[in-house]
Amino acid sequence: MTNYKSGRKGFYRRVFFTIIVLISAILVSKTVSIYGQSAGSSPTERYIELHARQWAFEPNVIEVNQGDTVIINLVSDDVSHGFYLEGYNLEAKVVLEEGAPNSATVEFVADKPGVYTFRCTVNCGPFHPFMTGKLVVNPPTPFYGGMSLSVIALAVFVIVFFIWRW
């Protein structure tokens, strides 16, 4: 069995913990700022005109705060398109037929924090499956939760694997 000699024990620990503290500090400050912004603002009505074209939405990232009432007016710039919001299971369609309107509206309260993909639901051409955008409902708890858990997991399992179970 290899005889592992103990080296400069303190050095690597200091480096590791300094990096972890730095990453955690950046993460905490970003989280606090996002949570602060969303906590400081009272729920409001957000109207978004969402333009759809083959094969993109404009804007492609929509940012609202938890509790906001969101009204999305889907407008097609070329062919028929649809809108489906994952997580909220909301759908709207603009089917370009004679006499049919070139827009459709969906209204909802953004009560679930997180980041949700929205996508086209009408076959609008070959790249239709890739026509997506993102709705950010601040604070995006799952994302920051995942990042924080990663740092915690990293710290814990580095200790477990590298120090305790070496």
Add this chain to the structure above:
Amino acid sequence: MARFKYDLLKIPLLKKIVMSRSFQFIVIFPNFVVFIVLLASAFVGSPVGNHNLAVLVVWILWWAALMLVLTPLGGRLWCMICPMPAIGEWLQRKTFTRKNDKQLGLQRNWPKKLDNIWLQNFAFLIVSTFIGVLTTRPWATGIMLVLLVIILPTLFFLLFKRRVWCRYICPVSGFIGLYSMVAPIELRVKDREVCLKHAGKECYRGGPNAYGCPWYEFPQNLNRNAYCGLCMECVKACPLDNIALNIRIGGDDLYVEPWHGLKKKGLDEPFKAFIMSTLAIIYAYIFTGPYPWLKDVANIFNGETFSKNFIDNILMETLIPDRLLTFGGIVWFSTLVLMPTIFALFTLLSKALAGWRDTQSFKKMFINYSYMLVPLSLTAWMAFAIYILLINGTYILAAVSDPFNYGWDLLGTKHIPWTPIATGILPYIQGGIILLGLIWTINTIKNISKHMFDTRSRALRASLPMVILALLYTFLVLNIWLGPGVVPSG
């Protein structure tokens, strides 16, 4: 402490099945039939990608099955049942099942210089360059199937000995081999000493009832899963009953030198790891990312509508060279230059922390640490696979009822609407998988370090940059799947 292993071939029924010369034919043939159906569906089925059975099965069901179940749990289990080599191997052997010593074809030896997986790396990059077209156009998937299942494998089987196609060229085989190294299943010899003393070497040369290893592996030297195709020829060939198919907990495939040190690790496998870890991100950006320009350049053909038959669909499309060059450039540059450069910088840092003198060479550290990307990228692919399966899986139910666009409703599922599943909890499932990947990777880094350095202190210091790199990669993948997919502003 000895790791848990259980030889599945101790189960008499399983041993009997595996020992049968019909075994391989029986497990491949159903898949071959499915392939024929998919091929027909690609050309005569719905011209719309997300209603075409071939596109849906290949790019959603098969891909998800590979990344979520077959490879992480079964290693090269897919290779055991893969229909790609079927036609070529049946022709080469001039039989479906029997042992035939007089084989068809030129029976050339594979060049020694190409005894690596570089061709597989390039083959996968070629497929990836066209991924936007392949996943959206049934005709493109059809052409790919004809090339990868009929023409190219058959050509290689008739030119060269054994399964050169599977071992050195197949674009799928490369990454399955890489990820199979973490699978809880392994084919190994029971007692290496028995092999070393036995002169017959039927497992490699072939025996009266079995072919020599079609994958050019020498079972007595097997210590990694990477290139064992689980075809079971060696089990039939061994006169000493010295081959085991073990279920295992853990495994050191990622840390050891191939063939018990008789072979050296090259750069081909690390580059496969760079390719897979980078493409897990690029594919995710194309499929769900918020950057329209990336989707535009990935769509390297200019078709904007669908026609009823596939010939019209091909004729109405023209290649857009600018997009091909841009997207190809992104794929090839990011995988072969950008990711390896980032990894090299972290390796330099690792070497600096471990001490410039009296440590492992930079090249050895670069190669050995690259295997940390195996669990890290596998879990990134699992997060990708579970997303496309749950979001788009119901398309398959509808398409399977009318695979050839004849208006059938075979299973009564044709009118099932597209219904994304579990979108509320999907990010949490993905987050869990990604987090598990990070933990798994930290353990892998520790084991790689432990195998490389003689002092604990040096191993720990060398590990630090790699652990940080794993964390940054995890952040990036989390940002794609749980975050906005862009660098947060403000």
